[in-house]
Amino acid sequence: MTSKCSKTVLAVAAAAMAAMAPAQAETVHVATSGTSLVLDATEGQPLKFVYYGDRLGAADLAAVAGEGAWTTDAYPVYGMTAHRETAMSVTHPDGNMTLDMGVTGVRESVGEDGSRTVTVAMTDKHYPFDIEVNYRTYADADVIETWAEAVNRGKGTVQLREYASAFLPIRRSDVHLTSLYGTWANEGRVEERPLQHGMTVIKNKDGARNSHTAHAEVMFSLDGPADEQHGRTIGAALCYSGNYRLRIDTGDSDIHEFYAGINEDNSTYNLKKGERFATPPLALTYSSEGKGGVSRNFHSWGRNHRLAHGTELRKILLNSWEGVYFDINEEGMAQMMADIAGMGGELFVMDDGWFGTKYPRNNDSTSLGDWTVDTRKLPSGIAGLCATAKKNGIRFGIWIEPEMVNSQSELYEAHPEYIIKPTNREPVMGRGGTQMVLDMANPKVQDLVFHVVDTLMTKYPEIDYIKWDSNAPVMNHGSQYLSADNQSHLLVDYHRGFAKTLDRIRAKYPDVTIQACASGGGRANWGVLPWFDEFWVSDNTDAVQRVYMQWGTSHFFPAVAMASHISAAPNHQTQRVIPLKFRTDVAMSGRLGMEIQPKNMTDEEKEQCRKAIAEYKTVRPVVQQGDLYRLLSPYDGKGAASLMYVAPDKSEAVFFWWRLDNDVNPQLPRVTMAGLDPEASYTVQELNRIDVKPLPVEGKSYTGRYLMSNGLEMPEQHDVEWHKKNDYSSRVLRLVKK
Ligand code: DGJ
Secondary structure (H helix, E strand, C coil), rough: CHHHHCCCCCCCCCCCCCCCCCCCEEEEECCCCCEEEEEEECCCCCCEEEEEECCCCHHHHHHHHHCCCEEEECCCECCCCCCCCCEEEEECCCCCEEEEEEEEEEEEEECCCCCEEEEEEEEECCCCEEEEEEEEEEECEEEEEEEEEEEEEECCCCCEEEEEEEEEEEEEEEEEEEEEECCCCCCEEEEECCCEEEEEEEEEECCCCCCCCCCCEEECECCCCCCCEECCEEEEEECCCCEEEEEEEEEECCEEEEEEEEEECCCCECCCCCEEEEEEEEEEECCEHHHHHHHHHHHHHHHHCCCCCCCCCCCCCEECHHHCCCCCCCCHHHHHHHHHHHCCCEEECCCCCCCCCCCCCCCCCCCCCCEEECCCCCCCHHHHHHHHHHHCCCCEEEEEEEEEEECCCHHHHHHHHHCCCCCCCCCCCHHHCCCEEEECCCHHHHHHHHHHHHHHHHHHCEEEEEEEECCCCCCCCCCCCHHHHHHHHHHHHHHHHHHHHHHHHHHHCCCEEEEEEEECCCCCEEECCCCCCCCCCCCCCHHHHHHHHHHHCCCCHHHHHHHEEEEEECCCCCCCCCCCCHHHEEEEEEEEEEEHHHCCCCCHHHHHHHHHHHHHHHHHHHHHEEEEEECCCHCCCEECCCEEEEECCCCCCEEEEEECCCCCCCCCCCCCCCCCCCEEEEEEEEEEECCCCCCCCCEEEEEEHHHHHHHCCCCCCCCHHHHHHCCCCCCEEEHHHH
């Protein structure tokens, strides 16, 4: 992975760490600025969990360490004691199915990025088999990344049957779980439920993408129903790009047992002599400021330590997909480039349809794999397009889907052995009836995928942005590369190959912006974000549905990573006719872009977008780098939704308000703001204004205290000429400290 999340070189440090409780060398204190995780690592005993929550001072830490209250294994293993779920279970070469682990040491290491990793090593009391449990922290983030590594020091092969990244016990009270669910074109929906007896399992089995349906991120509200601003809340995000399994088991004990890791179904792993298996990290955070606090912790950790170029602002772009679909040609691309440049945009992205020599890519049934430009459509090639972009003063980006192939392609004709497919069976095909997944476990395929990017970037170094798509799940379980006895490695090795390839790409091309797209929001996960700058939230660009999807996605991901585009009316997915003002106001709450044919827009609409883009530029740093406060949830059915971003120094904020129904006299709630400096005075400016008269609040100044205790009145409708009236209403307010 990139340096941001590179595996730190573990250096053996003194047994007692700086942050440990003074008296008890076996107590491990993993601390962030606001939180503490306390473990008991007594030699010869299994590692024990003691505490996770608000940061403890020395006195509490010493007291907690000696408390002798309930403890539970910090990484439960199968076999000897547990009538419970477990994090790891194995079969030793002699058939023994148990583990019996004891701590052998604790060490600390410092990564190149300044992160600190505490590693607790355990070994089996009989077998040459180790488990290391790791906790990584950063000086400026209230997030602890934890993961486990299994090491086979013996002579034979150990079968890993279960290999969770982490376990967290959550003390019973009135605990509510918040998670995301969805499907293609309706991703990232929020669901909340009280944890009751039984097992809650959140999982994915797509193989290649993992967030169309449920997500690998959850929150636990410890003090009753989830609240945005208040209440102790734990957040957990599995940083993995493949199949995952989150389990919450509520049985006969005093805790909810939370396990998170790779989904081991059909993925038993044969750990060879001398081999080490590292699980992906689980990012844990805790806040007493409710779900909002947890989201802000994830966002700032993500921007600073996990997301590619997370602290940089994103360009405003036009993507060609919904504008022309497969109808790519030089004239059309030039017109779109001139149009987006004219509206103040900074980047043009040519989507699907530009490639294929023997088989032209005119629809989704051919050509994936043949990444050569179709000069019948683009006689001047990519070089010509880059030159046109330059002439227009914007940058150029391009779409690829390098992990995939169509049966009608030169690549498949030459290398049928590259696809995922079991022996003795014809492959089942996906999108277009012809799409198959390349076997990323195969180093030759990894090389091929690397060269798709490398060739484009070498030939056309002007390419500034890559949209990396992935439109098929792994079907046809079988690797033509892996040996017969390692077929169960396929789903894990696919993602290892993917990671290796992306590492290689990023080492050579650290600056290019890369979007993770996977039939929309299939790759909204922290697993891919070390290499990717952002993700496409959904193939559904309907602004109303986007309010719900982006709301959910924002629980775990910052706005800078959420691509959010203004598209046409009627919307291509829902056919809903939404006015440009509302579409713009929703798109501006994320990483703003456009996904439309500008040729079909009126001059007035183009002017409206030009103004919106100019105004977005004034608030872009606050939206993309600020702290998010979700104020009024669309899921609460109150007729409106609202959120705001506040600059970290509280000098500025942007307030978004969208009306979601059109009843007469709806009695909408007044939205109180959050996150402002109560003592400061903020001047209000409405952005994207369409009303004939300014709002009564325009240009006035209010204290942060007033705005947070009272809020501002949002008129239910827009004050526009009669023929411009419609059934939508929305507001964007910029607040600047006087
Ligand atoms: C699926 C993506 O989600 C769309 O945005 C578009 O890039 C198409 N693939 C192209 O085939």
